[in-house]
Amino acid sequence: MNDNILNDVYQVILDRKANPGDSSYTASLMKKGLDTILKKVGEEATELVIAGKGEVREQIVYETADLFFHTLVLLGHQGISPEEVYAELRRRFGISGIAEKNARTSTSG
Numbered sequence: 304m305n306d307n308i309l310n311d312v313y314q315v316i317l318d319r320k321a322n323p324g325d326s327s328y329t330a331s332l333m334k335k336g337l338d339t340i341l342k343k344v345g346e347e348a349t350e351l352v353i354a355g356k357g358e359v360r361e362q363i364v365y366e367t368a369d370l371f372f373h374t375l376v377l378l379g380h381q382g383i384s385p386e387e388v389y390a391e392l393r394r395r396f397g398i399s400g401i402a403e404k405n406a407r408t409s410t411s412g
């Protein structure tokens with residue numbers, strides 16, 4: 304996962320943090336600080352829960368994107384790279400996950 308949209312958006316977030324512009328929503332969140340960012344993450348998580356209950360596919364996708372974005376802002380604020388999260392997921396995926404992937408590959412051809 305070296306080249307994906309999460310990384311691209313994260314790079315923009317870091318840039319907004321380093322070079323805040325007046326019109327940037329990300330920069331305004333960074334300026335307001337951790338409590339505001341955490342509040343947004345909580346709100347977006349709640350909105351995703353509501354969307355999930357509604358079972359409207361487009362709404363779930365939209366709210367998931369909002370939650371991903373605000374989570375990346377939190378990571379950026381804390382100086383944590385998405386790569387650290389990917390590494391944790393890879394660690395959990397571990398040996399059993401790799402074995403499952405290999406089994407799927409060998410039966411799909």
Ligand SMILES: N=c1c2ncn([C@@H]3O[C@H](COP(=O)(O)OP(=O)(O)OP(=O)(O)O)[C@@H](O)[C@H]3O)c2ncn1[C@@H]1O[C@H](COP(=O)(O)O)[C@@H](O)[C@H]1O
Pocket residue numbers: 312315319326327328329330368369372
């Ligand atoms: N991915 C996003 C992104 N997702 C959501 N948002 C903003 O997050 C806010 C969401 O807060 P709310 O849910 O309260 O918004 P709302 O309009 O009240 O309600 P919704 O309809 O969004 O649910 C809105 O203002 C959205 O515009 C985002 N703002 C920025 N980005 C990315 O960040 C980049 C830099 O943006 P700026 O910092 O604004 O330059 C952009 O190019 C995008 O790639």
